[in-house]
Amino acid sequence: MVEMVNRPYARAFEDYALRHPDVLCLSADLTSSCEIDGFRDRHPEQFLSMGMAEQNMLSFAGGLGLAGFRPFLHTFGVFLYRRPYDQLMASVAYPRRKVRLMGFLPGITTPGGMTHQAIEDVAVMRTIPNMTVLETGDATEVEGIVEAADSIDGPVYCRVLRGAIPRLFDTPFRVGQMRVLSEGGDVLVVTAGITTEEAIRARGALDAAGVSVRHLHLGTLKPFDAAQILDHAASVRHGVVTLENHLVAGGIGTMVAEAMAEAGMAKRLIRLGLQDTYAHGGSRPYLMRHYGLDALALVRAIERLTGQETGIDEAALGEVRVEDVHSAVKAEAL
């Protein structure tokens, strides 16, 4: 049984911020939704309430950066770049301010529908010069994200998970280091964030069906370690599958494709994720199934790649569920 950790961000942020007085906590009226309500109440002198005004918050943070502070901006990921994109560019990214953009509820982890779902954030952020992009996939990474983000010499955008989160890893988040979760020789699977847990489930069933998977988990999306990806891709027989909580355009699938194309690597690549579509409101498991972001979608993609049916169905995947706690955590109350 996998350990579930409750609200790891809240603790990690408080621990870190208290040791670093130049770290400031900013919120755009989503303070408890981003798990910093306790911090606000206990450390009001290090907390700035910015109201529901994201454009101002981004440029304001640029100003704080000029004054030598390192502001951590808390809101849903989508509100950190869609409306305030211009401010992000001019006030934060170009001058390389040390602004830490903590984007909660990435991709389809929110039931709030199109306006709340950051499905193109990685594509947008990684094309911004000077920006670093990190993503958390388990409780250990959420615990490490604050320190990791603050180690960046410039602006950084982080996809942060909240609430009850499974602990999948026992080594800390290291910027620039991918995790090699299995070293099979048939297919390479590349995941990040919540899709890693799906791939771990799929791997259990695939192992039993005789398909050997090489599985990489990315915590750092930019800078992207193309050389390592290519090494791994070269060592598998059939090809590569990427699975991301994001549009396939511009995210991990695109990064892998670019790396392979530039190296002239003639291997097949299947990119799983949102396929040039918006999503809609619903629970996370439902949306992952609906848009083909789950373990079953991964198994089917691997079957297409290898040309072999595995006989794995939903029931077989159910047996290797990493945990069943998510169903109890109801997706409501943004």
Add this chain to the structure above:
Amino acid sequence: MQNEKTTEEVALGIRRRVFEHTMRNNGGYLSQACSAAEQLAFLYNEALNLGQPVLPMIPEPFRGVPSADNPHYVTGAGYNGPFEPHFDRLFIAPAHYALVAYATLIETGRMAPEGLEMFNKDGSSVEMIGAEHSPGMEVHNGTLGIGLSTGAGLAWGRKRRGETGEVCVFMSDGEVQEGQTWEAVQAAAFHGIDNLWAIMDVNAQQCDGAMDSVMEVGDIATKLRDFGAVVCEIDGHDLPAMRQAKAEPHEGRPLVILAHTSPTQGMGFLRQRFPRLHYVRFKTEEERAAMNREIAAELGIDPIAYSH
């Protein structure tokens, strides 16, 4: 449409339905029903000139997002009647008020009560944050502060085409923290868009609590007037005042009615949760039971039977 109920009755029905839903689901946007019930009842029951609904009383499941491959895509605007030149149009700008808006559709005979059972269910179009395919919605407004601009553009376009129907935007006070709201008022005034009016639920609340503790916005009425709107300030639970405000002449300018409201109106027992009212979820079974007993009594109904 025929008014079978008084607006007071509709408002009470809205509070009862949202309360019942919140009890059953152990959470909901309850304070928004308290503050906005009269406003939404007023809009649907008397202020707006809307035709008969043109979509099924029991909402269809979610039928996909807009795309060239989805020719059957429809918005939820059909619950407000057909698009005819003389009919009004309504946007619910704070899309998290959807639960309250859906309850209003039911109370005014525009949606079947079964619609509310589909709220926030996977595969349903009755989404928690009203989407443009959700009943009564025409555009996406979940990202707050964009509704009035869209309303102004639609109103300008309708005027240019000689349509007599007006455009109404239901707004929340949190939206005045977003700069876009002010750009919308300024543009509406500059272009003389007077077939546009808004009613704003000034409940002085936002996600983090009381607005004054999150980001003070000053005197909204003065600011709106300075940006070019005609403004009426009323007690948002006073229907005669609301009627009078709607009748305010506003030639060449948009009208904004500031409806000052209480986030616990009609459910006084909720006050003990102040200022944590944005999304009411009960912390303990005891709290839930007490809320059920006390608020049901205030609303004149039996406590709600719910499963644990």
